[in-house]
Amino acid sequence: MLKAKTRYTVKHFRQIVWNGRTFAVIIILYAALILNFVFAGRLLTARKYGANVDMPLGLEAVFILISALFLIYLTFFYEKTLFKRYQRIYPNNVINCTFDENGFTIDECGDTNNLHQQLSYSMCSKAIENREWFVIYISRTSAHIIKKSEITHGTPEELRQLLTENLGNRFKIRRMI
Numbered sequence: 001m002l003k004a005k006t007r008y009t010v011k012h013f014r015q016i017v018w019n020g021r022t023f024a025v026i027i028i029l030y031a032a033l034i035l036n037f038v039f040a041g042r043l044l045t046a047r048k049y050g051a052n053v054d055m056p057l058g059l060e061a062v063f064i065l066i067s068a069l070f071l072i073y074l075t076f077f078y079e080k081t082l083f084k085r086y087q088r089i090y091p092n093n094v095i096n097c098t099f100d101e102n103g104f105t106i107d108e109c110g111d112t113n114n115l116h117q118q119l120s121y122s123m124c125s126k127a128i129e130n131r132e133w134f135v136i137y138i139s140r141t142s143a144h145i146i147k148k149s150e151i152t153h154g155t156p157e158e159l160r161q162l163l164t165e166n167l168g169n170r171f172k173i174r175r176m177i
Contacts, residue, residue, distance in 0.1 A: 002099040002154035002162065004146045008086060012145040013079045015133050026074055036067045097146060099154075099162055104136075106144060121166035129160060130174045136163075 006012070017026070040063040086093075093110035103120040119138065127136045134146045134156075148156040163171045 002151065002159050004097045004099075004151045006095040006097065006144075006146055006150050008083070008093065008095070008145070010079050010083045012147070013082045013086070015130075015135050015145050016143055017079050017082070026078075029074060030071070033067045033071050036063055040064045040067075095144070097144060099159060101162070101166070121163075124167060124170065126170045126172070127163050127167055128172050128174055129156075129163070134159060134163070 040061075043059075090108075090113060091111045093108055093113070096107040096109075098105045098107075103118065103123075106115070106117040106119065108115040123138060125137045125139055127134065129135075132148055134148070135143050136146070137143045146159075151159065160173070
């Protein structure tokens with residue numbers, strides 16, 4: 001029987017953002033913002049060389065400013081925003097996970113909630129392991145994140161073996177992140 005005790009931090013939320021479906025959305029937003037920079041740059045260039053542009057002067061600068069601010073927010077503040085929202089809803093939350101061959105149990109205890117979930121591995125949509133973390137997705141929008149150092153009984157190798165046996169091709173190992 002494997003056990004882990006977790007208290008979520010900003011780093012836990014970073015794993016969800018960069019390993020999950022949110023990552024694809026962020027890539028699409030980055031591409032759109034870069035296209036916005038290109039569009040605004042072309043408008044500025046056209047104005048410089050005297051082309052007739054049917055747009056109020058200075059709107060290019062507004063496009064560039066909004067894009068730059070949004071890129072900064074996505075890059076540096078998005079995970080912190082998610083974490084602060086979580087902290088407001090679940091202050092002082094501690095999550096105890098117990099894994100065995102039949103499934104796993106999640107016990108969440110905090111100031112505002114007490115939750116007990118018993119889940120089978122068939123209920124997991126996927127799981128990802130990287131250098132420091134296990135991210136176990138219950139659905140497309142719900143995941144449990146366990147840092148390898150937070151495993152209190154057992155080893156990361158034992159958890160990897162359990163997930164490999166029970167999830168099959170729904171368990172991926174990503175060493176690069």
